[in-house]
Amino acid sequence: MSPDATAAILLIGNELLSGKVDDENARFLIRELRALGVSLRRIEVVPDVPEEITDSVRALSPRFDAVFTSGGVGPTHDDVTLHAVAAAFSMDIVRHPDLEAMLRRGYGDRLRERDLRMADIPSGARLEYGRAGAAGVAASPGSVWPVIVVRNVWVLPGVPSIFRRKFENVRELFRAAPIHGRALYSAAGEGSIADALDEAVAAFPGVDIGSYPHLDAPDYRVKVTLDGRDAARVNDALAWLAAKLGAAVVRTD
Amino acid sequence: MSPDATAAILLIGNELLSGKVDDENARFLIRELRALGVSLRRIEVVPDVPEEITDSVRALSPRFDAVFTSGGVGPTHDDVTLHAVAAAFSMDIVRHPDLEAMLRRGYGDRLRERDLRMADIPSGARLEYGRAGAAGVAASPGSVWPVIVVRNVWVLPGVPSIFRRKFENVRELFRAAPIHGRALYSAAGEGSIADALDEAVAAFPGVDIGSYPHLDAPDYRVKVTLDGRDAARVNDALAWLAAKLGAAVVRTD
Numbered sequence: 001m002s003p004d005a006t007a008a009i010l011l012i013g014n015e016l017l018s019g020k021v022d023d024e025n026a027r028f029l030i031r032e033l034r035a036l037g038v039s040l041r042r043i044e045v046v047p048d049v050p051e052e053i054t055d056s057v058r059a060l061s062p063r064f065d066a067v068f069t070s071g072g073v074g075p076t077h078d079d080v081t082l083h084a085v086a087a088a089f090s091m092d093i094v095r096h097p098d099l100e101a102m103l104r105r106g107y108g109d110r111l112r113e114r115d116l117r118m119a120d121i122p123s124g125a126r127l128e129y130g131r132a133g134a135a136g137v138a139a140s141p142g143s144v145w146p147v148i149v150v151r152n153v154w155v156l157p158g159v160p161s162i163f164r165r166k167f168e169n170v171r172e173l174f175r176a177a178p179i180h181g182r183a184l185y186s187a188a189g190e191g192s193i194a195d196a197l198d199e200a201v202a203a204f205p206g207v208d209i210g211s212y213p214h215l216d217a218p219d220y221r222v223k224v225t226l227d228g229r230d231a232a233r234v235n236d237a238l239a240w241l242a243a244k245l246g247a248a249v250v251r252t253d
Numbered sequence: 254m255s256p257d258a259t260a261a262i263l264l265i266g267n268e269l270l271s272g273k274v275d276d277e278n279a280r281f282l283i284r285e286l287r288a289l290g291v292s293l294r295r296i297e298v299v300p301d302v303p304e305e306i307t308d309s310v311r312a313l314s315p316r317f318d319a320v321f322t323s324g325g326v327g328p329t330h331d332d333v334t335l336h337a338v339a340a341a342f343s344m345d346i347v348r349h350p351d352l353e354a355m356l357r358r359g360y361g362d363r364l365r366e367r368d369l370r371m372a373d374i375p376s377g378a379r380l381e382y383g384r385a386g387a388a389g390v391a392a393s394p395g396s397v398w399p400v401i402v403v404r405n406v407w408v409l410p411g412v413p414s415i416f417r418r419k420f421e422n423v424r425e426l427f428r429a430a431p432i433h434g435r436a437l438y439s440a441a442g443e444g445s446i447a448d449a450l451d452e453a454v455a456a457f458p459g460v461d462i463g464s465y466p467h468l469d470a471p472d473y474r475v476k477v478t479l480d481g482r483d484a485a486r487v488n489d490a491l492a493w494l495a496a497k498l499g500a501a502v503v504r505t506d
Contacts, residue, residue, distance in 0.1 A: 013463075014461060014463055015463055015465060015478070016283075016296075017283065017293045017294065017295070017296070018283075018287055018293070018432075018434075018480065019283040019284045019287045020434075020463070020465075020478060021465065022280065027275065030269075030270065030271075030272040031272045034271055034272045040270045040271070041270065041300060042270070042297070042298065042299055042300075042305075043269075043270070043296075043297070043298035044295070044296070044297050044298075045295065045296035045297075046295055047294060047295075048463075052295075074443050074464070074466065075443050075444045075447050076443050076446075076447045076450050076451075076464040077447070077450055077451050077454050077462070077464075078462075078463055078464060112444060112445075114444060114447055114448065115444050159466060159468060161468060161469075162468075179271075181271075181273075190327050190328050190329050191328045191365060191367060191368050192365075193329075194328050194329045194330070194367055195367065197329050197330055198329075198330050201330050208267060209330070209331075210266075210267055210268055210273070210301075210331055211327070211329040211330075211331060212268060212273075212274065213327065213412060215412060215414060215415075216414075225268070225273060227271065
């Protein structure tokens with residue numbers, strides 16, 4: 001990944017929109033991407049409708065360095081993600097021999113013709129086995145089910161435990177420059193500090209400044225966050241803002 | 254709302270994408286909309302960037318009966334939602350006299366010129382005070398801060414406790430026909446029941462059938478859900494599927 005890599009997440013599944021299942025995968029991936037230094041710029045949640053998925057993939061892929069999809073990759077009628085990703089890039093669906101071999105080995109006599117559909121992937125897809133496992137050794141092709149990658153779209157499964165395991169296999173491929181975050185807690189409300197925040201935003205380009213009122217906090221009213229890839233610059237912005245706000249500053253961290 | 258009303262949610266805020274704040278508002282609204290019978294079709298999470306918000310509003314508004322935005326409506330530099338919504342509909346921003354009067358009353362001598370910006374809303378917006386409170390009495394204009402509605406876009410604040418209170422004020426405006434949900438738990442895996450699910454999907458249009466593997470469940474492997482606005486039809490589909498799957502059915506609910 002480039003040092004200032006960007007990403008989007010596309011969650012696929014009616015169950016997320018109907019409230020039957022609480023999202024766990026975006027919640028996990030948001031934190032992982034932040035720790036890796038990848039700037040997550042957009043999340044979309046769409047139903048199991050091929051056209052919706054195709055439209056989202058087509059819109060997101062050119063805008064961000066990486067797009068992670070979650071869900072819709074099993075053997076049932078609502079598992080439409082790979083066909084929809086293929087359509088987004090005008091690719092055919094082809095049966096991949098390595099995946100077919102793994103399925104035949106794994107299922108043995110229990111294999112149904114239908115199960116082989118899981119080996120059907122976009123013609124331009126590649127299989128990503130991960131750079132290195134916990135022991136620093138890359139998984140060998142055929143030993144684990146790979147992540148299917150189509151251009152910059154990483155197709156991950158919806159079941160949270162498998163989603164996490166698959167992402168962990170490929171995580172190190174996404175390490176970018178770290179994002180440094182600081183915070184300042186203000187006893188004065190947002191209206192009182194808004195002018196100072198405007199000045200800080202103008203004076204420190206490259207530092208992303210956020211302002212979040214907390215109604216229930218014991219000793220402050222607003223948390224101001226400062227983030228950027230240049231740690232010295234973030235620290236300078238914090239010091240500048242702390243001096244400007246003076247007695248309103250409860251603490252910084 | 255029409256009996257088969259649809260909705261989308263647009264969450265606005267860098268803090269959601271950086272993982273500084275866990276979303277609570279979509280999580281709340283997903284359940285509320287389901288209980289009201291409104292079919293939620295899409296969620297987008299975008300940063301505090303006016304063009305991103307404008308593009309999303311412009312794309313979502315014509316596709317769904319209602320669009321709910323969350324965040325970006327305070328007095329600071331990152332509060333850009335109302336200007337972005339105005340831009341989506343090519344409206345100007347105007348100072349609304351009712352809102353200005355409320356701010357002047359509320360702040361009294363402490364009012365800063367800047368605070369009046371919160372009275373600046375799209376020229377085509379209307380103020381919605383809610384149909385009826387818990388006591389069945391509508392809030393009177395001027396007594397509470399209203400929800401700002403621009404065409405079918407409902408602009409709600411990001412602070413979760415206020416988001417909930419505001420939505421509860423207008424909730425009854427969105428009541429649609431109820432969605433009936435049933436479920437079937439299968440001891441057989443997804444691959445084994447996929448053909449039967451295909452047949453059920455074909456035989457029962459109007460019934461939305463979902464299939465969700467549960468790796469850690471004690472006595473089943475797949476939860477199949479059946480949803481629709483016609484309760485009899487949903488029950489028929491469940492009975493048909495249970496007969497088809499026979500001994501694989503652990504239970505239904």
